[in-house]
Amino acid sequence: MHPWGLRTERSLARKPQRPATSKSEGSNSRLFRVAGRLRDHQYARAIRMWSGVFKPEQMRTLLDRLPDDGLRDYVAFGYITGMRKGELSALRLSFLHGDAIVVPAGVCKNKKPRRIPVAGPLVAIIKRRKAAQSFESNGVTQLSEFIFQRGDGLPVSEFRKSWQSECIAAGVGAMFCATCNNSGAEKRCPTCKRARTYFGRIFHDLRRTSISDMIDAKVPQSTCMSISGHKTISVFLRYAISSDESKSEALEKTAQHRAG
């Protein structure tokens, strides 16, 4: 689990302190250590990059930069539906029934099957993925059973390197050095030559973005939950990060209501 993956707005206001490290925290403690040692202005920058949701223009930039070998469509599908990475990778063409993808219970994290209608921007993605079903193996052309494959017929799995470098290039991520307190695009610190740590958007932010945008677009909560596959409202609400626009709108609406 990402250390700030499910943070609330309140926890965002605090600079993380160096935590009591335990073995169970694993690599997460390293990220916390880096965050704890950043100077305030750098921390503010890291937080801006790591606000958890993509703005539409940031998403367009990232999608344009990602390789169009299946990965771009995979990320776009995650951005549109808010689906978890594990579920996305497991999607098979056999799940397509008419105009919907029927995700079986075994694939859904909440163990409840759900239907995702192939509508809106999903139509073009599914059409492209169907056309890109074939792949070469030992000189033989075969058909992949997976909706998202990158030319090898296998489900999309490891793409951390391209994700991080394209997020950095799109301005929603950076590499930080905890020793020298500097940041930049290079993976190694130019001063101390140590490996820097990535701060920025993670894949799971697509889920937060999708849910937050659906709520901002006034999609009913129950509909959002049936698309995202959330079983409980409490977890769902942690993903719903309100935008400044929707908060301003709420304040204006309340004032109007009070004015009668």
Ligand SMILES: [Zn+2]
């Ligand atoms: Zn350094």
